Amino acid sequence: MRIYTHEVCLKHENGEHHPESPMRLAAVIEGLRGAGLRGVEWCNAPAATRAQLRLVHTQAHIENILDTPVQGRRTLDQDTAMNEFSAEAALRAVGAACAAVDAVMMRECERAFCAVRPPGHHASPDAAMGFCLFNATAVAARYAIERHFLERVAIVDFDVHHGNGTQACFEDDPAVMYLSTHERGIYPYSGLAWERGAGNIHNLPLPKGSGSEAFRTAWYTKLLPELEDFRPQLLLISAGFDAHRADPLADMCLDTEDFAWITRQLLQIATRHAHGRVVSVLEGGYDIAALRDSCVEHVRELLG
Numbered sequence: 001m002r003i004y005t006h007e008v009c010l011k012h013e014n015g016e017h018h019p020e021s022p023m024r025l026a027a028v029i030e031g032l033r034g035a036g037l038r039g040v041e042w043c044n045a046p047a048a049t050r051a052q053l054r055l056v057h058t059q060a061h062i063e064n065i066l067d068t069p070v071q072g073r074r075t076l077d078q079d080t081a082m083n084e085f086s087a088e089a090a091l092r093a094v095g096a097a098c099a100a101v102d103a104v105m106m107r108e109c110e111r112a113f114c115a116v117r118p119p120g121h122h123a124s125p126d127a128a129m130g131f132c133l134f135n136a137t138a139v140a141a142r143y144a145i146e147r148h149f150l151e152r153v154a155i156v157d158f159d160v161h162h163g164n165g166t167q168a169c170f171e172d173d174p175a176v177m178y179l180s181t182h183e184r185g186i187y188p189y190s191g192l193a194w195e196r197g198a199g200n201i202h203n204l205p206l207p208k209g210s211g212s213e214a215f216r217t218a219w220y221t222k223l224l225p226e227l228e229d230f231r232p233q234l235l236l237i238s239a240g241f242d243a244h245r246a247d248p249l250a251d252m253c254l255d256t257e258d259f260a261w262i263t264r265q266l267l268q269i270a271t272r273h274a275h276g277r278v279v280s281v282l283e284g285g286y287d288i289a290a291l292r293d294s295c296v297e298h299v300r301e302l303l304g
Contacts, residue, residue, distance in 0.1 A: 001303050002103055004096035005029060005115040006045040011085035012118055015073055018081070019249060019286040020131040025117045028282065031292035032115065032299055039303055041109070045096035045116060047088065052098055053134060055142040056169045058126045065090065065133050076128045090118055090133040097140035097281050101234070104277040105148045111302045113239075114281040115295075121163030121238045121283050122188060130161070130188055137238050137281045138169040141176050144234050151175060154232035156223075157182075158262055159240020159283045160250040162191030162203065166238065171197030177230045179223045181206055181215060183243070183250050202226050211253035215243070216261060224265055231273040235266060241285035241294040249286050259294045263301035278302060 010022045032040075053062050066087050068074070074082045093116035100112035120137055122130030141153045155170075157163045157180040167190070170176040177200045182191050184205035191203040204218045241259060243252040270278045280302060285291035 001039055002041045002043050002100065002109045002112040003032060003115055003299070004043045004045045004100055004112060006092040006096070008085055008092055009089045009116050012089035013073070013083045013086070014081045014131065020118065023288055024285065024291055025115060027288045027292040028115050028295045031296045035296045035300070037300060037303060043099070045092040045114070046099050047091040048094035048098060048139065052094060052139055052143055055146060056125055056135060056138045061126045061128070065128065080128050080131055080133070082133070086118065086133065092116060093118060093120060094134050094136045094139050097136040097279060098143045100279040101140050101144045101148070104234070104279060105144065110276045111278045112280070113299050113302060114279070116282055119240070119283040120165070120281065121157060121159060121240070122161070122165045124165040124168045129165070132165060135165045135169060137236050138166050140279060140281070141170070141236055145175055150233045152177070152230060152232050153234045153236065154179065154227055154230055155236045155238060156227070156266055157238035157240070158243065158259070159238055160243035160247065160252050161187055161240070161284060162205070163238055164188045164190040167191070167195065167197065167201055171201055174198045174200045176200060177227065177232065178202065179227055180204070181218050181223065183208060183210070183252050186250060206252065208251045209253060212255060212258050215254055215258055219262060219265065224269065227269055232270070233274050235270045235274055235278045237266065237278065237280035238283045239280045239298060240283035241291050244285070244287060244290040244294055246287040246290040247285065256290070256294045256297050260297040260301050263298050267301065267304070
């Protein structure tokens with residue numbers, strides 16, 4: 001198994017006291033390196049190319065992020081900002097996801113985890129939002145189809161916030177299935193059950209306060225059967241850990257073991273249909289200890 005990361009991802013800053021801080025990734029890396037995991041190859045994330053970004057993002061959006069000079073801090077919206085390292089960090093996040101796709105498709109490894117930031121699943125084809133600049137998982141899905149000629153790619157998103165950007169990228173594209181549980185009624189106020197796209201979008205919003213039983217039931221009875229029927233040739237995970245009961249930005253009540261459980265379920269489907277190929281990309285998670293511990297258990301399961 002490979003873990004992709006890059007030191008510049010630790011230099012991106014949204015501003016003082018912002019919840020999406022470098023401490024998040026530092027804790028994840030420290031936790032993974034200290035967990036005694038065997039069979040892990042650490043890899044430097046390459047920078048994505050503009051051609052890769054254009055697979056899902058508009059030229060105007062790419063130029064806005066990459067070509068606008070930044071001195072100090074540049075605010076994109078009330079939640080999202082950049083410093084002089086942010087553009088490269090976002091390129092490395094997308095590059096990590098694409099490199100991981102290449103690695104699993106060429107059998108250099110079976111699974112990969114991208115320990116990167118900024119996160120990506122709120123970034124739409126033409127806009128940055130919700131702490132996200134480019135949508136690494138969405139680019140990776142389209143890259144897998146274009147570069148490796150896949151016909152069915154699935155993106156599973158268990159972040160507590162709906163991946164509105166990912167949904168926007170693929171709601172008219174039945175080659176990509178998007179499945180998401182998220183807390184109902186919180187940012188970005190999307191992801192209702194009736195949002196079905198071309199029949200490839202499966203949202204299951206959960207009420208505030210939902211815990212293990214509601215989460216596992218949602219996946220086991222509704223979303224995992226849809227994923228099974230789709231028979232994905234590659235499984236991508238938007239791995240957000242902010243549905244944890246300790247997270248300060250939402251009100252769901254999952255435990256660390258729930259993230260291990262959903263990872264095990266996904267691996268079973270990937271083994272049956274995708275030769276075990278899984279690429280997971282870090283998204284949210286804003287309680288440092290909960291993020292670290294949940295991420296370690298997620299990667300431990302990916303290792304098998």
